[in-house]
Amino acid sequence: MSSDLDLEQQLLAYYVSLKTPIPEGGAEWNLSPEHHYLFGFSTRDFLYRNCELLPDMRVCNIGIGMGDWDDYLGYWLHKWGTLTSVDIDENLCGLFAYRQKREQHSNPSSVVAEDILHTSLPAASFDLVTIIGSTTHETGQPEAAMNISLKLAKSGGHVLYMGTTETAPESWFKDYLKHLTCRVTHHENFTYYSGPQGVPSHWWKMVAIPNFNYHSEVEGYAYLLEKP
Numbered sequence: 184m185s186s187d188l189d190l191e192q193q194l195l196a197y198y199v200s201l202k203t204p205i206p207e208g209g210a211e212w213n214l215s216p217e218h219h220y221l222f223g224f225s226t227r228d229f230l231y232r233n234c235e236l237l238p239d240m241r242v243c244n245i246g247i248g249m250g251d252w253d254d255y256l257g258y259w260l261h262k263w264g265t266l267t268s269v270d271i272d273e274n275l276c277g278l279f280a281y282r283q284k285r286e287q288h289s290n291p292s293s294v295v296a297e298d299i300l301h302t303s304l305p306a307a308s309f310d311l312v313t314i315i316g317s318t319t320h321e322t323g324q325p326e327a328a329m330n331i332s333l334k335l336a337k338s339g340g341h342v343l344y345m346g347t348t349e350t351a352p353e354s355w356f357k358d359y360l361k362h363l364t365c366r367v368t369h370h371e372n373f374t375y376y377s378g379p380q381g382v383p384s385h386w387w388k389m390v391a392i393p394n395f396n397y398h399s400e401v402e403g404y405a406y407l408l409e410k411p
């Protein structure tokens with residue numbers, strides 16, 4: 184159990200890491216248009232346009248990471264319902280809960296630190312379950328992670344999945360869907376950076392600014408599934 188002083192120091196390190204120039208994860212990726220497009224805009228916009236807010240809505244997000252998505256879900260749900268955020272990393276969970284408290288989030292998550300593959304959360308208890316980015320594959324068993332997401336959703340509830348081609352091609356999800364009886368209510372591809380404006384990534388890398396990592400050719404794919 185960390186003391187508040189430890190958590191303050193960890194929180195400072197967290198804020199600093201957002202702006203630290205480590206490749207594939209620090210400022211360079213966080214500030215890139217590709218990151219903002221996929222995570223900052225498209226996925227939130229997909230939720231906003233396609234998911235209906237319900238009174239006393241119960242939402243679960245699997246995989247907290249930086250926690251930006253959970254922050255957004257909490258605000259989206261504010262005055263409507265509650266968010267449960269699950270992550271296997273206990274330290275990350277503690278820091279996320281503390282950050283939300285320090286930042287005075289108006290609808291903070293109930294944080295559950297556990298492996299989603301062995302979750303203690305009751306089946307059929309959420310109106311919406313979300314699992315985005317690399318989380319499915321970070322579990323080491325992406326199909327099992329999806330099965331559990333569906334198990335946690337109520338009958339008639341939904342699962343929002345968003346993946347990027349940096350983690351896995353969309354074909355893995357299409358193959359996974361073949362074994363399901365769920366209805367896909369919405370599906371969108373986020374293709375703006377699938378090759379920036381028709382200019383191949385190697386051109387950007389070789390001719391434009393050789394040392395800058397453009398994370399080019401990153402596509403996203405989002406699905407909203409309805410559980411029967």
Ligand SMILES: C[S@@+](CC[C@H](N)C(=O)[O-])C[C@H]1O[C@@H](n2cnc3c(N)ncnc32)[C@H](O)[C@@H]1O
Pocket residue numbers: 222245246247248249250251252269270271272275297298299300315316317318321322323
């Ligand atoms: C890249 S982050 C999640 C992305 C995040 N939703 C976002 O968009 O910023 C992946 C998270 O999944 C968590 N994770 C990996 N395996 C897990 C498991 N088996 N159960 C729960 N969480 C897991 C990791 O600890 C990590 O925080």
